[in-house]
Amino acid sequence: MADSNNTPDKKPAKGQEKGKDRKANRRGAARLAAVQALYQMDMAGAGINDIFAEFESHWLGNEVEGDKYLPAEAAFFRDVVAGVVRDQAKLDPLIDEALSNG
Template sequence: MVEPKKPFMRKPPPKTGDKKPGDRKANRRGAARLAAVQALYQMDIGGAGIDDTFAEFESHWIGNEVEGDQYLPAEAAFFRDIVSGVVRDQTKLDPLIDEALAKGWPLARIDAIIRAVMRAGAYELEHRKDIPARVVVSEYVDVAHAFVEKDETGMVNAVLDQIARQFRADEFTK
């Protein structure tokens, strides 16, 4: 399992009078995105199957304390949608990402965690029209920040922005 370099999924300290941390839908979706990227990475590197990956993440990681860190609860259906959608559509998503990458940088050459981020983002841009494209791009850039340095997050931003404009051009003409 790739650990985020920042405490992305950890609960912030509670504020007096606030709802419990992680209660907001956006927090649960952000946690689901991060968990989905970690699951896709694990499947890519370790060859784990989707059912085993779902079972592991839902029982041991999402919303649990792991090695002293408390992870935010994630929207399970959203997590499953992203992971299963990427697995199902990977043969369509990879050429889209390849085309958006700079010449000479095929997807196979990109670090596995960044491949997972871009695949999840591309899937969401194509299939989750209920979420604005700019939000999707921003969320996956944030996920990438949890694992890599700024240069690579810039690449994630550029690739997902190009894919967003391809799938949702109308959102960028307003």
């Protein structure tokens, strides 16, 4: 939609609430990026350091496939990914069980 000057509305970043770059939004963006990073690690066999470098330089807070994402809290992103990798042997059976129960 455009305003009275025919200027198109700017599309807000995913997760952005009324123009506020709140900490909760940055953490939410970090969680989403962590899920994407973990999936990429699993599918491509990428290492954690490669994933950190790629996501921090190309994904976090950038436009991805036409969607502009809020800047993610990079330290929180690293903590989530590292924690999942560290505890993967414990987490995988729990996830498998939850998925098998429908």
